[in-house]
Each structure stands twice: as structure tokens, then as C-alpha cells.
Amino acid sequence: MKALNDSYDVVVVGAGPAGSMASYNASKNGAKTLLIEKSQEIGTPVRCAEAVPRLEDFGINPDPSFVKSYIRGGYLIAPNGKKIVVKGGKTDGYVVERKVFDKFLAIRSGQAGTQIAVKSRVTKIEKTDDGYNVFVNYLGDEYIVKSKIVIAADGVESNIAEYAGLKTKKNPKEICSCAEYEMTNVKLLNNEMMEFYFGDICPKGYIWLFPKGDTVNVGIGVIDSKKRAIDYLDEFLTHPLVEGRLDNAVPVEFKVGGDPVGGPIKKTVADNIMVVGDAAGHVSPLTGGGIGLSMDCGLMAGDVAAQSIRAENYSEEFLDLYEKKWKEKYYKLLMNDLKYKNILQKLSDDELNAIANSIPENLEEVDVGKLAIKIVAKAPSLLRHFKELL
Incomplete structure (x- = not known):
């Protein structure tokens, strides 16, 4: 050497x-x-969910040796199960190895x-x-x-x-604790779409399902001291929101890490x-x-x-x-x-559901400022959270 x-x-x-x-x-x-x-x-x-933006923007050929899935968008899923579809923009990219x-x-x-x-x-x-x-x-x-x-x-x-x-x-309070299984036998809503879940099932964070070729990255990021991230993730595997789609899932890898979100x-x-x-x-x-x-x-x-x-x-x-x-x-x-x-970390499940019911089910982009106007118009009680954005 x-x-x-x-x-x-x-x-x-x-x-x-x-x-x-x-x-x-x-x-x-x-x-x-x-x-x-x-x-x-x-x-x-590996300590992350492995999603990357369009590599072509960096002059990098998305080689199949490391690109496992092409991602066309994602579902934002409220506690009541309502799905908001987002396509294009920042959601356009790849899941890599x-x-x-x-x-x-x-x-x-x-x-x-x-x-x-x-x-x-x-x-x-x-x-x-x-x-x-x-x-x-x-x-x-x-x-x-x-x-x-x-x-x-x-x-x-x-x-x-x-x-x-x-x-x-x-600041330890601004580091998201993450845990993730790479699993096979997962039934996705769409093999080219990511899934994001919010609410009390993942305090001050979210749960994700990312397509990865023959497997799926099923992970969570939370900022909470009551339970470990892995405990929340294990509970989610049998949650009604995923309708049994993970019942036969088998983990082939487990990953943990911290994510600085401050x-x-x-x-x-x-x-x-x-x-x-x-x-x-x-x-x-x-x-x-x-x-x-x-x-x-x-x-x-x-x-x-x-x-x-x-x-x-x-x-x-x-x-x-x-x-x-x-x-x-x-x-x-x-x-x-x-x-x-x-703002998101302060919202209850009921408020998250109200937001989901206040915005279109299909979005080309997530412009929080513009969405805040629609949210407050349909759910005025949420003004206290969004007033600084208006």
C-alpha cells in the first residue's frame, strides 16, 4: 500500500x-x-434511505450498478389515510445502493x-x-x-x-434518530413512487417506504425520547395504514443513524x-x-x-x-x-388530517407558502400555525 x-x-x-x-x-x-x-x-x-436527485444534473450517468429504482414521485399520507400525490420536481430521482x-x-x-x-x-x-x-x-x-x-x-x-x-x-434535540429495514416481499402502492407517513406514529418526523428494485427501504426518523426509533418502526409494520402490505415482509438489512435537522x-x-x-x-x-x-x-x-x-x-x-x-x-x-x-412538529393528527383535506390530492410541487393560503382558507383554526407564512 x-x-x-x-x-x-x-x-x-x-x-x-x-x-x-x-x-x-x-x-x-x-x-x-x-x-x-x-x-x-x-x-x-449505510445510514440513510438512499434516495438521490437526478444524477444527470451532476454529469453522472445513472449506472445500473448502483441505481436500483427510478422514482417519479411520492405519496404524502395523513393519519386518516388520505393520500396526496406529488410528482416531478424534487421527487424526481433515484434510489441507489x-x-x-x-x-x-x-x-x-x-x-x-x-x-x-x-x-x-x-x-x-x-x-x-x-x-x-x-x-x-x-x-x-x-x-x-x-x-x-x-x-x-x-x-x-x-x-x-x-x-x-x-x-x-x-444540538442533540435537533438530531433525528433514524432506523430502517431493507425488506423484501413488501407490497408498494406504486413501484415508482415513494411513500411518506406522518403523525403520532412517528413523533416529530415521518416514516418512509422507498422502492429499491427487488427490495424496499422501510424506515423512520423521529425526535422523541419516549421510545427508540426501532420501536416505532416495528409498531408501524402492522399498522392499519399499510393494510397488511408488510405482513410477509422479510428484512435483509438493518440500518441506524442520526440526521442533523437543525x-x-x-x-x-x-x-x-x-x-x-x-x-x-x-x-x-x-x-x-x-x-x-x-x-x-x-x-x-x-x-x-x-x-x-x-x-x-x-x-x-x-x-x-x-x-x-x-x-x-x-x-x-x-x-x-x-x-x-x-410548524410540522407542532401539528396533531387531527390538524394533519385537516391539512390533507384542505389541499388538492395531486400536486406538481410542494410550495408550502402557497399551500398555507389554501389550508387556512378551508381550516381557519390552523391560522395560528401558518400565520407567519401568509
């Missing part, structure tokens, strides 16, 4: 979609880049010139005059690697940016460092989805890192170009989703 070099232009910590996209763009644009991943196999363990997809992104980065160190852990980073010393345990050996720029893509439990003084620690961190850059992906809070507070957003922000971080290297300017002022880019594109969206999530 090739030993690590003494120095790199860019060191990316974490080989999830954000990290692999950042390292890919940095390498493609001429920066000498190292990508560090703590797991011995990139893509494991993350074990294969994440590795594909890392291979793509490696082909662009990135050196990749798996089963490696960054134990600390230490500021120098022109960058950072990155302390790495690589396959059992200790290295000190010099880097002009560090990109922290180390997930919800991020600590790399904390070493640099950036605040990435998440919105983006306040600051994602400092001298010689940038933060991206779950570590930066690049996750929709409303849906918990963040793969596409993290991939895009990763590309931005890699591009700015390469620009920084060419300009020989690694200051916060220069790297702030990255923060301006991602905020211009996503900050308002994330903050609106945070507002909508806070």
Missing part, C-alpha cells in the same frame, strides 16, 4: 458524497489532494488524481503558518501530513472543524479550512435529505480549494467565496425548511 506523502495541497476528511465530490473537483482542477476515510470500505455503514454509489464517487475522484486513504483516522489537526498539520493513523501507522487546506466532510459527528475553532457540534452551522470557513455536507448542516431540516445538496456543496468546496491553491491564498477572506456560493443557492431554502419543520 502506498504510504502517505509528507504534504498535500488539500486534505479532505470523510469519503461520503460531499467529501468525494470535493476531492474530485479539487483534483480535477489541479490540486494535489488526499481523501481520508475512517471505514475500511467506502460506503459502509449507497455501498456501490459512494464507492463509485470515490473511484471517480481517484481517477481524477486523488490519493485515497481508507481505514484511516484523523486524530487532530494543528495550525501552522501556511496551513495545517494533519495527524493521521493510516492502516495502523502514524503520519503527520502538511496541508494548505483542510475540507471537513466528516459527517454529523464532525470534530475536525472543531479543532479549527468552528462550531459544528449539533439547519446549517453559522460559519463554514476559516483560514485554511472549509466544512461541507452533514458536518456543515447541508441537510433539509424538513425532509432530512441531503445527498444532492451535499454533493453540490462538495463540488463548490473543491472548486474554491483549487482556486485558492492557484492563487496561493488560503485565507478566510478568499475561502469565503465557497460560503457565499452555497449560501446564495441553498441558505434561504434550508432556513425555510427549518421553519416548515418547526
Whole structure:
């Protein structure tokens, strides 16, 4: 195995979609880049529902080696069973095999010139005059690697940016606890549609059924201390809302994880460092989805890192170009989703049913602001929840 070099232009910590996209763009644009991943196999363990947006928008061919299903839309299902159909827009995409997809992104980065160190852990980073010393345990050996720029893509439990003084620690009350079975023998409403269930069956969150080829991802995300996420999920498997469609379901894999739904961190850059992906809070507070957003922000971080290297300017002022880019594109969206999530978490089952009865059964897009007008017009008692949106 090739030993690590003494120095790199860019060191990316974490080989999830954000990290692999950042390292890919940095390498493609001429920066000498190292990508560090703590797991011995990139893509494991899987901790999400595996839905991604249209990969064509990233210049990626949706290869059947990792694409398991094409998704055309979804059903939003109220506690009383009423179904709202949403098609197109953000619901148009794929369900992938993350074990294969994440590795594909890392291979793509490696082909662009990135050196990749798996089963490696960054134990600390230490500021120098022109960058950072990155302390790495690589396959059992200790290295000190010099880097002009560090990109922290180390997930919800991020600590790399904390070493640099950036605040990435998440409020435990804003981390969604997730549990998921991958199951066979599930009867879906439609094999090209996702299903989302809301209400007391999944406090302050939702339950999902995502088609995945021969299997279905059946999962839950909750923010609740009364019971474990898996307890709520097990109860749902026999719930009347699924009408026995899971009676013969057989799990072939079980996944757990945490999803940061408290919105983006306040600051994602400092001298010689940038933060991206779950570590930066690049996750929709409303849906918990963040793969596409993290991939895009990763590309931005890699591009700015390469620009920084060419300009020989690694200051916060220069790297702030990255923060301006991602905020211009996503900050308002994330903050609106945070507002909508806070409203959703306050609604009772009766109020959720009233909302479902107040809006059309078929939607081309979910524009919460426009829907709020229709909801309040038909159910004025809900004004107290939606008045700030009107």
C-alpha cells in the first residue's frame, strides 16, 4: 500500500458524497489532494434511505450498478389515510445502493488524481503558518501530513472543524434518530413512487417506504425520547395504514443513524479550512435529505480549494467565496425548511388530517407558502400555525 506523502495541497476528511465530490473537483482542477476515510470500505455503514436527485444534473450517468429504482414521485399520507400525490420536481430521482454509489464517487475522484486513504483516522489537526498539520493513523501507522487546506466532510459527528475553532457540534434535540429495514416481499402502492407517513406514529418526523428494485427501504426518523426509533418502526409494520402490505415482509438489512435537522452551522470557513455536507448542516431540516445538496456543496468546496491553491491564498477572506456560493443557492431554502419543520412538529393528527383535506390530492410541487393560503382558507383554526407564512 502506498504510504502517505509528507504534504498535500488539500486534505479532505470523510469519503461520503460531499467529501468525494470535493476531492474530485479539487483534483480535477489541479490540486494535489488526499481523501481520508475512517471505514475500511467506502460506503459502509449505510445510514440513510438512499434516495438521490437526478444524477444527470451532476454529469453522472445513472449506472445500473448502483441505481436500483427510478422514482417519479411520492405519496404524502395523513393519519386518516388520505393520500396526496406529488410528482416531478424534487421527487424526481433515484434510489441507489449507497455501498456501490459512494464507492463509485470515490473511484471517480481517484481517477481524477486523488490519493485515497481508507481505514484511516484523523486524530487532530494543528495550525501552522501556511496551513495545517494533519495527524493521521493510516492502516495502523502514524503520519503527520502538511496541508494548505483542510475540507471537513466528516459527517454529523464532525470534530475536525472543531479543532479549527468552528462550531459544528449539533444540538442533540435537533438530531433525528433514524432506523430502517431493507425488506423484501413488501407490497408498494406504486413501484415508482415513494411513500411518506406522518403523525403520532412517528413523533416529530415521518416514516418512509422507498422502492429499491427487488427490495424496499422501510424506515423512520423521529425526535422523541419516549421510545427508540426501532420501536416505532416495528409498531408501524402492522399498522392499519399499510393494510397488511408488510405482513410477509422479510428484512435483509438493518440500518441506524442520526440526521442533523437543525439547519446549517453559522460559519463554514476559516483560514485554511472549509466544512461541507452533514458536518456543515447541508441537510433539509424538513425532509432530512441531503445527498444532492451535499454533493453540490462538495463540488463548490473543491472548486474554491483549487482556486485558492492557484492563487496561493488560503485565507478566510478568499475561502469565503465557497460560503457565499452555497449560501446564495441553498441558505434561504434550508432556513425555510427549518421553519416548515418547526410548524410540522407542532401539528396533531387531527390538524394533519385537516391539512390533507384542505389541499388538492395531486400536486406538481410542494410550495408550502402557497399551500398555507389554501389550508387556512378551508381550516381557519390552523391560522395560528401558518400565520407567519401568509
